[in-house]
Amino acid sequence: MKLLDQKVTLITGAALGIGAGIADLFAENGAILYLFDLDGEKCQAKAAELRSAGHQAQAFQGDVSRAESLQTCVDAALAAHGRIDAVINNAGIYPRRAFLDMTEAEWDQMQDVNLKSLFHISKLVLPSMIERRSGKIVNISSVTFFKGMALLTHYVASKGGMIGFSRALAREMGPHNIHINCVTPGAIKTEGEVVHADPAAIAAIQARQCLDRRLVPLDVAGPCLFLASSLSDGMTGQTLNVDGGLIMY
Numbered sequence: 001m002k003l004l005d006q007k008v009t010l011i012t013g014a015a016l017g018i019g020a021g022i023a024d025l026f027a028e029n030g031a032i033l034y035l036f037d038l039d040g041e042k043c044q045a046k047a048a049e050l051r052s053a054g055h056q057a058q059a060f061q062g063d064v065s066r067a068e069s070l071q072t073c074v075d076a077a078l079a080a081h082g083r084i085d086a087v088i089n090n091a092g093i094y095p096r097r098a099f100l101d102m103t104e105a106e107w108d109q110m111q112d113v114n115l116k117s118l119f120h121i122s123k124l125v126l127p128s129m130i131e132r133r134s135g136k137i138v139n140i141s142s143v144t145f146f147k148g149m150a151l152l153t154h155y156v157a158s159k160g161g162m163i164g165f166s167r168a169l170a171r172e173m174g175p176h177n178i179h180i181n182c183v184t185p186g187a188i189k190t191e192g193e194v195v196h197a198d199p200a201a202i203a204a205i206q207a208r209q210c211l212d213r214r215l216v217p218l219d220v221a222g223p224c225l226f227l228a229s230s231l232s233d234g235m236t237g238q239t240l241n242v243d244g245g246l247i248m249y
């Protein structure tokens with residue numbers, strides 16, 4: 001029996017990077033996938049690739065910071081299946097900016113995409129999860145919340161906010177048997193990281209990991225699979241750190 005057999009799962013930011021890696025592993029484990037991404041073309045390509053391998057996947061173009069575009073995807077899943085079993089909130093942005101150069105608009109965009117998106121999507125999926133007394137939500141935060149990181153004040157604040165949001169909502173939703181957990185990736189080799197991160201800084205992080213190799217999206221996808229499956233039914237409000245042993249708290 002596959003871990004996510006016929007589980008209706010929505011993954012945001014699924015066209016590339018960590019989200020695409022989660023989509024691959026979840027598809028292999030039997031999930032019915034709703035892939036959501038700002039980049040409609042790449043999202044369609046990812047869904048088509050999965051379907052051609054015999055999996056169930058549909059693509060939706062939209063912006064996680066806009067409730068109405070998320071609603072189209074949520075409505076489609078509920079209309080087709082009458083349920084959403086799991087949501088992986090992975091879409092996120094991480095442009096560097098020195099704090100004193102940071103504009104209010106840049107701060108707001110970071111919070112809207114990385115943090116306020118959880119407000120929107122949770123409002124949309126929780127009513128049907130409460131009705132069915134079943135649901136798994138996994139929020140992709142970042143190890144930078146534990147470490148702090150220069151040039152990423154807006155990002156680290158948003159990622160810490162995701163953990164706070166998840167803990168508080170886990171308490172509120174626990175009585176409804178809804179599980180809300182976080183994953184905090186370390187330095188993961190993705191399309192976005194290549195654009196935004198300094199190679200010397202990545203090498204320095206790798207040197208401080210226990211595991212001497214570059215982490216890849218599949219390393220994050222495994223713990224997400226665990227948290228979306230019944231294997232983690234006794235866990236909520238938790239944060240799993242996937243950083244190759246960079247930090248240990």
Ligand SMILES: NC(=O)c1ccc[n+]([C@@H]2O[C@H](COP(=O)([O-])OP(=O)(O)OC[C@H]3O[C@@H](n4cnc5c(N)ncnc54)[C@H](O)[C@@H]3O)[C@@H](O)[C@H]2O)c1
Nearest residue numbers: 013016017018038063064091092142185187188190191192
């Ligand atoms: N790569 C890392 O080292 C790393 C480390 C810690 C945490 N994370 C987190 O993991 C998540 C994925 O990171 P990644 O490296 O795979 O990123 P990436 O840039 O490679 O991919 C992100 C995907 O999200 C989509 N996206 C961006 N903004 C969106 C929006 N407003 N609405 C819908 N989709 C949107 C992009 O189009 C892209 O397909 C992010 O939340 C990031 O903060 C990444």
